[in-house]
Amino acid sequence: MLRSKTLFLGLALAATAVLTACGGGDDGIDDRIGLSKPSVRVIHAVTGGPNVDVLQNGTLTSMVNKPYKFVSTYFNVETGNQLISFNTAGTQTELARASLVAATGHKYTVVALPGAATAETVTIDDPFGKGLLSNKARLRSLNASFNAQNIDIYVTLPAIDLNSVAPTFAAVGYKQASPASGQDSIDLDGNTTYRLRITPAGTKTVIFDSGALTLANNADWLITTIPSDGIAGLTPNKIKVLVARGDDESQAGLELVTTQ
Numbered sequence: 001m002l003r004s005k006t007l008f009l010g011l012a013l014a015a016t017a018v019l020t021a022c023g024g025g026d027d028g029i030d031d032r033i034g035l036s037k038p039s040v041r042v043i044h045a046v047t048g049g050p051n052v053d054v055l056q057n058g059t060l061t062s063m064v065n066k067p068y069k070f071v072s073t074y075f076n077v078e079t080g081n082q083l084i085s086f087n088t089a090g091t092q093t094e095l096a097r098a099s100l101v102a103a104t105g106h107k108y109t110v111v112a113l114p115g116a117a118t119a120e121t122v123t124i125d126d127p128f129g130k131g132l133l134s135n136k137a138r139l140r141s142l143n144a145s146f147n148a149q150n151i152d153i154y155v156t157l158p159a160i161d162l163n164s165v166a167p168t169f170a171a172v173g174y175k176q177a178s179p180a181s182g183q184d185s186i187d188l189d190g191n192t193t194y195r196l197r198i199t200p201a202g203t204k205t206v207i208f209d210s211g212a213l214t215l216a217n218n219a220d221w222l223i224t225t226i227p228s229d230g231i232a233g234l235t236p237n238k239i240k241v242l243v244a245r246g247d248d249e250s251q252a253g254l255e256l257v258t259t260q
Helices: 002-022
Strands: 039-044 052-056 080-088 094-102 107-114 119-126 137-143 150-156 169-173 186-188 192-200 208-215 220-227 239-245 253-256
Touching: 039 052, 039 080, 039 239, 080 107, 080 119, 094 107, 094 119, 107 220, 119 137, 137 150, 137 169, 150 220, 192 239, 208 239
Parallel strands: 039 107, 137 220
Antiparallel strands: 052 080, 080 094, 107 119, 137 186, 150 169, 150 192, 192 208, 220 239, 239 253
16 A cells, blocks of 8 residues: 555656646646636637637626637536627627536636637537646647638648648547547647648648647647638638637647648
8 A cells, every 4th residue: 555655656756747838828737637617718710800808607707898809717616507608898798608517627628719600609519638747739620711621730740741641630520520529539648849731621721831830748729710801701711810829828829721
């Protein structure tokens, strides 16, 4: 028994050292062992949409008058039913809402995104099943582009020929996440330079190319595709990318435009 306790203490101390070295973000020991309170972050991904106020269970939060590309940090909520609403800033006019049932150890992302005529929402449930001593980067994708409704997403080393590899996230439909909500993000090596390319599903015709991107150790990225021209953007396959970075509270939202 004493040996088991000593081993657990040693692992906990080692994990504390690793997580302290990471810095920033929402990635504590309680998160990694599944004992953290449920937490939620919100993303305003409605290109060209108005600034928004965010409400939780009908009550105005501190997130007011937030512009497009706003990505909040995670905030703790109670277990059970939660209602997240986006209102036009300074008004009672609701743009979109999402309901979720919060569970211990889970992280939720509520995204307001462009629809064909009005704003809509998508909710992603991340069980955050990350190893106690892992420093891998975590990655997930979301297709919020109603003008590119079925896409393949490649995250590769920069010089890789797309004809030689399968998509990292294949056939991601509009308003779908990959991996799907309720599944863990994929792991990639951190401190590595990658290249993000997007094609219509089943083709190798690139419609978005990020150029070089560096994923740090313990990075936690949600790659969201959105129409370049916002809620009225009808040009097929004309997209850009909004990256929500859960590991970097100083620059949680990063917009990428194609280099091609």
